[in-house]
Amino acid sequence: MQKKIKFLMMITIIIYINNFAFAYINGYKTLIGVSALWAISPFLLLTIASFILASDYKKDYLIVKKEARISFILKVLSCIVAFYNYKFEIGSLEYIVRFVIIAILCIINVNLEYKMYRIAKKYIPKLDEEEVKPVSEKEKWNIKNYGRAATLGVGSFILVVTGGMNIVFIAQMSRYYGLICICIFIVFLKMNYDKNMLFYQDKVIGKRIFLKDAFYASLGxxxxxxxxxxxISGNDFIENTALIVGICFLYPTIVTNRKIALRQxxxxxxxxxxFEYYYNDENNPYK
Structure with missing residues (x-):
């Protein structure tokens, strides 16, 4: 548990360094082309940091559930302050206040997670909390597909965030690029279908979960x-927050990906x- 909190603290520091750097550089330079993809980084970092919220799969996270939620909200607020497209002049009061707010959030966040670390240090897990769901023989022989499913989950998420849900920004460069984003989203759906078919031995359940995740992702x-x-005729606020809305609709997909990774x-x-014995398909009695 202590190692997990240390990892969380490291990700938090990276997030705030990233926020300070973006707010500073974007203040005097307009990021275009490949460099503009930097604006996607907080979504990827926040996704990594969200592991601490998985108290439904990791019962020991419950001891810091309240602190973890507050910590995550602070990081989200910091990313919004840093990455929202404000038009502040360098050196202006608003420009300075922006950095002050990020600094205050950073201090509160670090102190809060240090408190979480101290709680984890005193925590002694109960035996029943360490019990793992029994692993069937079929699951052991399916470990290769579990690995493929986990890889597809991560790869498809990165693909849809950078090239699919980011269609608002990409279409501003060219409407034809927007059509590419639509193709990327279709590829994302195919990857997620394959992911669920590889992971779930009951294909009916796999298809049902795929349809649920695909429905919400398609709405976003x-x-x-x-x-x-x-x-939708929108102002700057709607355009700048469209990606955030899209990521929110990917939450069911994120939950499924987390479940696959943890089970694997x-x-x-x-x-x-x-591992090598079960990984070799030639030894698999179920094929």
């Missing part, structure tokens, strides 16, 4: 398309030294 992407192609890790721990 549809909203971004409407903004990008002016079906649990099964790997069970088979341990026999």
């Amino acid at each position: 992407f549809g909203y971004n398309c409407a903004v990008a192609f002016n079906f 890790r649990e099964v790997s721990k069970v088979i341990r030294d026999n």
